[in-house]
Amino acid sequence: MNKSTLRPRETIVAIRAIPYAIPYGKPLRFASGSISVADNVLIQIETDNGIIGWAEAPPRPYTYGETQESIIAVVEKVFAPQIIGRSIFDREGIRSLMNRTIGNPTAKSGIDMALWDVIGKRLDISVHQLLGGYTDSLKVSHMLGFDDPQRVGDEAVELRETYGINSFKIKVGRHPIDDDVAVCRAVREALGEDAELYLDGNRGWNAVESAAALRKLADVGLSRVEELNPADEITSRKWLVERSPFLFVADESAPTQATVTREILSGAANALSIKTARSGFTDSVRLIGLAEGLGIETFLGNQIDAHLGTVCSLVLGAAFDATSRHPAELSNWLDLEDSLLTEDLVIRNGEMKVPTGPGLGVDIDLDKLQHYRVDNQMSPLALLT
Ligand SMILES: [Mg+2]
Known part of the structure; x- marks a missing residue:
């Protein structure tokens, strides 16, 4: 039997990692570090039928070794090329693919949760x-x-x-x-x-x-x-x-x-x-x-x-x-x-x-995302060239 006929299709066509920065009015300080800005990475998964799923990954270098830049790099350069083209219902297959790369727990989790968001929207049911x-x-x-x-x-x-x-x-x-x-x-x-x-x-x-x-x-x-x-x-x-x-x-x-x-x-x-x-x-x-x-x-x-x-x-x-x-x-x-x-x-x-x-x-409020995202701003170095 053809395996693909057993599997509902809704194909992932894009995975994006969008860095943003929102300040904390009151920084949080603790023994292993401190936080004064939420410099997280929004993970966006898009399907061939236009469904968009979202989640976010917080960089915590003192706990997991991840930074905003490393999360973007591993999502865009390592995970996205392996996952794009797969069905949104291939959740365990996608997990196995990501686990071939060690570490990067918040990047992997962001993709996993954005995928659940997509699945819920596709089935018109809450992830909860x-x-x-x-x-x-x-x-x-x-x-x-x-x-x-x-x-x-x-x-x-x-x-x-x-x-x-x-x-x-x-x-x-x-x-x-x-x-x-x-x-x-x-x-x-x-x-x-x-x-x-x-x-x-x-x-x-x-x-x-x-x-x-x-x-x-x-x-x-x-x-x-x-x-x-x-x-x-x-x-x-x-x-x-x-x-x-x-x-x-x-x-x-x-x-x-x-x-x-x-x-x-x-x-x-x-x-x-x-x-x-x-x-x-x-x-x-x-x-x-x-x-x-x-x-x-x-x-x-x-x-x-x-x-x-x-x-x-x-x-x-x-x-x-x-x-x-x-x-x-x-x-x-x-x-x-x-x-x-x-x-x-x-x-x-x-x-x-x-x-x-x-x-x-x-x-997600797309106007606010546009305001707080940090990947579309001109680098100060660019002004010098
Ligand atoms: Mg704790």
Whole structure:
């Protein structure tokens, strides 16, 4: 039997990587880096029938080694030539092709999620429903970056009063550790007992410093901690996790099925953060299943996503029981000065509702994209020639 007759066709004719830059009104600082501009890459997939799918890839050189320039290069020079001409329904084939190239997780994920957007639009169904459609909203958790205790406490209170958010990740990992201990105490005092607080060290401390901080914070009431020290400190990381009174979440140490299995089975963590920015939809689904099989909790993390990236997290997280149990990190777009989406994102009563339209359920404002894209501006060097 002719294989092509079994396979619905809608052929990919173009994959584009469009860099843009939107400033943050308030930069986010953390142990492994800082962000003052969303210098992301929009991924656009076009089909022969004119369907356009979108997603975005955030460069995080301190975590994945990718830059805005490297994402554009690998999408346009390596992935697009292999994928153009294939059916949009050849999702696993496209995944296999991309996995012949190592690394580049956000570039691969951007292509994967733009492809899901295309498939949803082609079938006139939301990606949220295609993935699992478990619930229609998620509770929101907000990430608080480095600052002095009073300001971080005030920021948390303002976010709760304005948006109803009552779950906060506090970035830690500074020296001396007492700077961060003071911030955690200030946030707890500002919010009272009913707020959820948890920590993310982004590998800023070693195991001994982490253990000392946890002792000092024993009465602050934390729900979990994440990547306090580097997972590569293999023996001392295991020592720390064994002594941690809180769930210890693997984030950047466990972005793939193999690394999740290795980190969890070796005792280097006992819970998992999933981020669509680095595992797309296709591999995030695999990670959710793996975590269920390992019997660990999953939390929906934030790659400091802009608006479109946040929608992707929301769509994935609300599609599954396991990823909708805990507040999801969905709110750091609040600090961006503008959005590329035609519709506003809304946080009300501490929750975000999943868009219901076909595909991802949101559209790109092409005028704004024209304004913020950085690939059509004349280089300052060009003025000299
Ligand atoms: Mg993290």
